[in-house]
Amino acid sequence: DIQMTQSQSSLSASVGDRVTITCRASQTVLKFLNWYQQKPGKAPNLLIYAASTLQSGVPSRFSGSGSGTDFTLTISSLQPDDFATYYCQQSYSLPLTFGGGTKVEI
Amino acid sequence: QVQLQESGPGLVKPSQTLSLTCTVSGGSISSSSYYWNWIRQPAGKGLEWIGRIYTNGNTNFNPSLKSRVIISEDTSKNQFSLKLTSVTAADTAVYYCARYDSNVGCFDPWGQGTLVTVSS
Numbered sequence: 001d002i003q004m005t006q007s008q009s010s011l012s013a014s015v016g017d018r019v020t021i022t023c024r025a026s027q028t029v030l031k032f033l034n035w036y037q038q039k040p041g042k043a044p045n046l047l048i049y050a051a052s053t054l055q056s057g058v059p060s061r062f063s064g065s066g067s068g069t070d071f072t073l074t075i076s077s078l079q080p081d082d083f084a085t086y087y088c089q090q091s092y093s094l095p096l097t098f099g100g101g102t103k104v105e106i
Numbered sequence: 107q108v109q110l111q112e113s114g115p116g117l118v119k120p121s122q123t124l125s126l127t128c129t130v131s132g133g134s135i136s137s138s139s140y141y142w143n144w145i146r147q148p149a150g151k152g153l154e155w156i157g158r159i160y161t162n163g164n165t166n167f168n169p170s171l172k173s174r175v176i177i178s179e180d181t182s183k184n185q186f187s188l189k190l191t192s193v194t195a196a197d198t199a200v201y202y203c204a205r206y207d208s209n210v211g212c213f214d215p216w217g218q219g220t221l222v223t224v225s226s
Contacts, residue, residue: 001169034212043202043216044153050210087153091211095168098153 002026002090006099013104019075021102023088028068032092035064035073038101039084047086048073078104108133110203110217118197118224124190128203128217129183136161136181141206143213144177144188146199154199158206159186193224 003026013019023033031051036044046055048064051071061076075082083106088099114126128142135142144156157167159177167175176189190197200221204213 032211036213043204043219044213045216046212046214049212049214053210055214089153089213091206094166095170096155096206098155100152 001095002029002093002097004088004090004097004099006086006088006102008102009100010103010105012106013078014106015078015080017078019078019082019104021073021086021104023066023071023073023099025069025071025090025092029090029092031067032090033064033066033071034089034091035062036087036089037082037084038087044087075104108205108215110205110215112201112203112217112220114220114222116221116223118193118222119226120194120224121192124188124193124197124201124222124224126188126201126203126220126222127185128187129185130205131184133205134181135179135184135186139208141166141208142177142179142186143204143206145202145204145213145216146197147202147219148196148199156188156190156201195224198222198224 005024033051035048038044047058052064063074065072085101085103087101109131111129118124141158143158159165174191179186200219202219204216
């Protein structure tokens, strides 16, 4: 199994901050890496797929980068609606696996 | 716009079988580009992929659960289902169904999720 590690289980930030969330795979996943946002009591919502492609309808302040084993989700200017938990997920090989999540808190 | 909705008992006794159904609307589960998945999330924890079914009935499972999981489909009702046998308290979680787009390799959309508690 490919292990996905999000080293920050939580981070504190303020509105307007630039926020970077990292994800590391235990082996290469090429660019088969997705990012999801989850708010309390809700299902995850796709933000970025294929490492850097913004899902339709997702604000442009979200961006993704990386390839191989190291990936980054960046929020250029944190908005109140962005306080949530973010998960990475690899779709390179089965079983499909998720990172442990990074909670962005005020 | 495709929507998914989970349904099933919210309480299951230990050693019994958890059974959930996902009803898909706005699109067909027979579409060739998609897999139909089950994912779970224990309270306060991360996401675990359980398994998936393809339109031809082929299935894939997480090895950690493979011996206890059955995923099936009913194309006439546009539904797919999960059965998890011999449940324990460790299977208590919110269970989500989700579509996996094989063209881009991601889960979208997801159902709202349903909480299943394993308790006597």
